[in-house]
Amino acid sequence: MAEDALDAQIGYNLRRASALALNDFAVELSDAALRPVTYGMLALIDEKPGIRAAELCRLLGMKSANMAPLLSELEERGLVERDDHAGDKRVQVLNLTQAAREAMPGWRQQVRRHEDRFLHRLTKKERATLLRLLRLIWTEED
Amino acid sequence: MAEDALDAQIGYNLRRASALALNDFAVELSDAALRPVTYGMLALIDEKPGIRAAELCRLLGMKSANMAPLLSELEERGLVERDDHAGDKRVQVLNLTQAAREAMPGWRQQVRRHEDRFLHRLTKKERATLLRLLRLIWTEED
DNA sequence: ATAAATTGCTATGTGGCATAGCTTTTATGT
DNA sequence: ACATAAAAGCTATGCCACATAGCAATTTAT
Numbered sequence: 001m002a003e004d005a006l007d008a009q010i011g012y013n014l015r016r017a018s019a020l021a022l023n024d025f026a027v028e029l030s031d032a033a034l035r036p037v038t039y040g041m042l043a044l045i046d047e048k049p050g051i052r053a054a055e056l057c058r059l060l061g062m063k064s065a066n067m068a069p070l071l072s073e074l075e076e077r078g079l080v081e082r083d084d085h086a087g088d089k090r091v092q093v094l095n096l097t098q099a100a101r102e103a104m105p106g107w108r109q110q111v112r113r114h115e116d117r118f119l120h121r122l123t124k125k126e127r128a129t130l131l132r133l134l135r136l137i138w139t140e141e142d
Numbered sequence: 143m144a145e146d147a148l149d150a151q152i153g154y155n156l157r158r159a160s161a162l163a164l165n166d167f168a169v170e171l172s173d174a175a176l177r178p179v180t181y182g183m184l185a186l187i188d189e190k191p192g193i194r195a196a197e198l199c200r201l202l203g204m205k206s207a208n209m210a211p212l213l214s215e216l217e218e219r220g221l222v223e224r225d226d227h228a229g230d231k232r233v234q235v236l237n238l239t240q241a242a243r244e245a246m247p248g249w250r251q252q253v254r255r256h257e258d259r260f261l262h263r264l265t266k267k268e269r270a271t272l273l274r275l276l277r278l279i280w281t282e283e284d
Numbered sequence: 285a286t287a288a289a290t291t292g293c294t295a296t297g298t299g300g301c302a303t304a305g306c307t308t309t310t311a312t313g314t
Numbered sequence: 315a316c317a318t319a320a321a322a323g324c325t326a327t328g329c330c331a332c333a334t335a336g337c338a339a340t341t342t343a344t
Contacts, residue, residue: 004250006185010257010269011163013276015178016203018160019332020280021153036157037300043148054322061158066301068324090309090322108146115152121278127152130275134155136263138162161301179331196291208332210293232291232340 021118028114032107033077037062038070039107042079045094046104052085053092079103163260170256174249175219179204180212181249184221187236188246194227195234221245 006012025036034042040060045051053071057064071094074080079100085091096104119127148154167178176184182202187193195213199206213236216222221242227233238246261269 002189004254005189006182008273009253010261010273010276011160011167011178011253012182013273013280014156014160014163017276017279018156019203021156025153035299036153040148040154047144047147052322057322061161062300063302064323065303065325088310088322092323111151111153112146118279119152121283122275126275126278129271131150131152131155133264133268133272133275134152134159136268137159137260138155141263177330194291199291204331205333206292207294207334213292230291230341234292 024118025111025114028110028117029107032103032110034107038074039111041067041070041074042096042100042104043108045080046096046101049095050093053082053094056094166260167253167256170252170259171249174245174252176249180216181253183209183212183216184238184242184246185250187222188238188243191237192235195224195236198236 002008022036025039029035029039037060041056044056044059048055053067054064056062057067060067071080071082075082078097081095081097083093083095085093122130144150164178167181171177171181179202183198186198186201190197195209196206198204199209202209213222213224217224220239223237223239225235225237227235264272
């Protein structure tokens with residue numbers, strides 16, 4: 001494998017691995033009609049009840065322009081509630097509905113199954129290493 | 143970080159890291175008007191002169207339906223030549239043009255710069271580990 | 285010889301992401 | 315205090331990667 005062969009590029013391999021994961025996610029979560037983005041939104045709202053929409057955007061690296069219609073979709077499906085913020089009229093505060101809170105454990109389990117499937121060739125230790133390195137790539141310095 | 147928190151999911155972190163890499167690639171290669179996909183095609187044709195279009199699809203994990211217009215684009219830009227195969231009239235054989243062959247080293251260097259930038263927090267050893275683990279994820283078993 | 289597979293293609297839909305531009309509300313600076 | 319800037323949320327729109335369906339030509343398999 002030459003110095004800068006395509007195969008030796010991490011960016012290329014990131015793209016291929018991510019595409020495979022995306023694909024596998026779709027297979028596992030198709031019945032729940034959740035895509036990685038929408039699942040990510042629900043999971044974060046679940047982990048941080050009452051989170052502001054802008055903060056959700058920031059944490060997920062999304063633009064509010066793209067978040068807005070997805071929130072509307074989740075709201076219409078009865079999974080997310082948008083409430084006004086007490087002190088700041090610009091702010092929306094997000095929470096899962098009761099139904100979504102009850103469904104989340106099952107969805108999280110499906111995601112665990114999905115991860116176990118597409119990572120089946122990696123040991124527990126290798127998965128921990130991979131997680132650490134990936135976070136080094138995309139998270140903020142400091 | 144909880145067991146199956148979003149942050150702890152490798153799929154999510156893959157997606158974030160890949161998105162950042164894509165973004166950085168676009169910055170570095172915008173002047174060459176090459177995207178990751180088109181660069182990948184050129185790089186592989188460069189590494190395997192005379193490769194068949196179907197084989198290129200297979201190696202890059204693309205459908206020929208999506209490859210065809212990209213090959214047309216690269217051909218119109220004078221970077222790729224499509225020739226008929228001697229023994230099989232269905233097959234197209236691909237080569238870089240002289241211009242593309244001369245430009246490739248510069249592009250490869252730009253990609254190297256790009257990788258050094260978005261991987262600057264990883265040591266050489268960590269990069270090798272990451273490469274190995276990513277390849278374990280998406281390449282065929284056996 | 286007929287059926288099946290391969291190759292390359294067009295047309296078309298979807299999903300993620302980007303920018304531009306807008307309104308409303310809050311924060312800042314003189 | 316008032317003007318300006320910034321933040322929050324939104325709509326509209328376009329680009330790109332990728333998927334499926336279907337087609338024609340050719341080659342391989344039965």
